[in-house]
Amino acid sequence: MLIALFVLFFGSAFGAAVLRLSGWMPAGLKNHGELLQPPTDLRQAQPFLADGRAYEWNPAERTWRIVVAPPRPCAAECTQLLAELDKVWRLFGHNADQVEILWLGPLPAGAPAQSGVRELRDDPALRTMLPRSEDPAGIPLFVIDPNGFVVLRYPPHADPSGLRTDVARLLKLK
Numbered sequence: 001m002l003i004a005l006f007v008l009f010f011g012s013a014f015g016a017a018v019l020r021l022s023g024w025m026p027a028g029l030k031n032h033g034e035l036l037q038p039p040t041d042l043r044q045a046q047p048f049l050a051d052g053r054a055y056e057w058n059p060a061e062r063t064w065r066i067v068v069a070p071p072r073p074c075a076a077e078c079t080q081l082l083a084e085l086d087k088v089w090r091l092f093g094h095n096a097d098q099v100e101i102l103w104l105g106p107l108p109a110g111a112p113a114q115s116g117v118r119e120l121r122d123d124p125a126l127r128t129m130l131p132r133s134e135d136p137a138g139i140p141l142f143v144i145d146p147n148g149f150v151v152l153r154y155p156p157h158a159d160p161s162g163l164r165t166d167v168a169r170l171l172k173l174k
Contacts, residue, residue: 031152031166031169033141033143033152033153033154033158033162033163033166034152034153034154034155035151035152036131036150036151036152036153039145039149039150039151040129040130040131040149040150041148041149042057042126042129042144042148042149042150043057043147043148043149045123045125045126045129045148047102047104047120047121047123047126048120048121048123049118049119049120049121050106050119050120050121052121055102055118055120057146057147057148059146059147059148061146062098062146063098063099063100063146064098064099064100064143064144064145064146064167064170064171065099065100065101065102065143065144066085066088066089066099066100066101066102066141066142066143066144066163066167067101067102067104067130067141067142067143067144067150068081068085068101068102068103068104068139068141068142069104069105069127069130069133069139069140069142070103070104070105070139071134071139072105072122074108074139075108075109077138077139078107078108078139079108081139082103082107082108082117084160085101085116085117085141085160086101086116086117087160088160088161088163088164088167089101089116089117090116091164092164092167092168092171095168095171096116098171099116099167099171100116100118101116101117101118102117102118102120102144103117103118103119103120104120104122104123104126104127105119105120105121105122106119106122107119129150130142130150131150131153132153135155135156137155137156137157138155138156138157139156140153140154140155140156140158141153141154141158141163142154143163143166143167143170145170152166
């Protein structure tokens with residue numbers, strides 16, 4: 001009986017150690033975007049809104065940001081991405097006021113006004129600070145924490161539900 005208890009206790013601890021050392025993590029704990037190590041610091045960058053006013057990072061508000069840096073000529077793909085991001089923003093519900101979508105450059109022509117989207121002036125310096133923003137496969141997305149650090153990158157054509165899941169988890173952090 002004592003040997004069975006020993007095997008049961010230490011066997012499960014040994015199994016957990018093997019799984020941990022092999023790099024396995026439960027699917028519910030993995031993020032869908034690429035975690036940037038180290039995160040890119042945008043605090044010194046001074047973005048401007050389309051109307052010319054400075055965009056302040058203001059960490060006290062605890063606002064998370066989703067940044068889109070589309071290529072200059074962007075039409076159908078940008079319109080579809082804008083609709084998907086609007087849907088994601090609306091699904092945050094009562095937490096939507098803690099998330100902003102920042103669109104770097106002009107919105108696509110004919111795009112309807114989206115409530116959660118803020119248009120930033122296209123700034124080449126800010127664009128170069130975003131890791132691998134010029135992706136030939138499409139438009140990547142970035143998540144910026146309330147302090148102004150780029151913490152997650154989503155590849156082009158990433159599933160918007162993964163973005164929503166990750167940001168919803170981040171919103172729970174205090």
